[in-house]
Amino acid sequence: MAKVLVLIGTKKGTFILESDAGRRSWSLRGPFCNTWPIQHVIGDPGTGNIYAAGGNAWFGPAVWKSTDLGETWTHSSAGLSYAEGETPIAAAWSLAQGTDALYAGVEPAGLFKSADGGETWSHVGGLRDHPSRPHWQPGGGGLILHVIVQHPKDERKLWVGISSAGVFHSADGGETWEPRNKGTRADYMPEDQRYPEYGQCVHSLALAPDGSDRLYQQNHCGMYRSDDGGKVWKSIEAGLPSTFGFPAAVHPRDPDTLFLLPLNGDVNGRYMPDARAAVWRTRDGGSSWTALRNGLPQQDAYFGVLRQALATDKLEPAGVYFGTGGGCLYASADEGESWACLAQHLPAISSVETLVVD
């Protein structure tokens, strides 16, 4: 019978929630990864391997790996470094299991890949060779490459999100890159410079599950959809309570269904609007939105949810999960219609992903 694992990256280690496919009863395991600050934990559905990206103030960056669903872990940073003299890598921030390799994004922003399941890494140097790189500015979380997307039908097509350099795309497996930010705003720039070629503060990217080039983006300044792989972005923020939020998660099968977690604004505390928690769902590609509140706190909800801390699972109906900066993990087993708190005293949650194993 299928098991569902919710993989949770926190400021103090990796945690795993586990249930059967019914998703009614959960058990919590952890902390793993020696309580390192962990930015992102993913599962590879092909192998069942779990990978955790992080960085420790004493010991630097590493990607942790478990081949037994989290029981035991190893770690490696072999090759996960820039040339001597460059600013050293502080932490691994994001992971993506591609069809050809495992990918890792790091701080300061750069992309690495591993062809041996995270044992050794090589630099995808084309990204940092882009002429815009000297102008990349760090956001509040640092100059971080925090999201990596590979097209499932063409492993050469890659997108990354860098705060706050924007979205970059490669059509040749990472050799060459171009900015893909047309139509996304940079409200923090002077009025006549708010649609630059790069320099936008992307917070999250999600590729629709239908094999098309449809991407969704949560930005520091708005929510967007692109139907052409990011060449042109169109705002889908009408109907939402704010233009600010961090994560975005697509439905596992429906390209028109997207989940967002708008916060109350970038200068207003970055918590739930009106201190009432809601996940917002569209069923029509962003034309209209529904607030999903059943089971979520409707008063005094002064929490935020970070870039990588919202996820769906692949079951039917799809599960939806998010983790808060205050260490609570909320889950829905019915596509957001109703919610329950699965854990409420974890360290600050950085990321949430799922792994379904048979």
Next chain:
Amino acid sequence: MKGEAVTEIEQGDGVGAADATCRVSVLLPRALLDLYPEAQREVAVSAETVRAMIDVLDRRWPGMRDRLCDSTPRVRRHINIFVEGQRASLDTALRDGGKVYVLTAISGG
């Protein structure tokens, strides 16, 4: 008791320590031992400098250099290596019979 044994590290398998005449005792921090469970708390190393000492440790326990040094390269900001009672850099010379303390600095939150 785990970690109290002194390990003899063989030399001659790489640059730096091969012709070393200095033998030092290196005390590793417990948080590092958690990452390398097969390592010992106190290790005997033949090396002329801190850099060569870390090379020896890395050959014995692959990856340990990256935990102690960044790619600048230098000793990590929150790692302290003390030689003769002084905070050392990679170029600090070692003294035969001396003791080297590798410590995790105050850090975190």
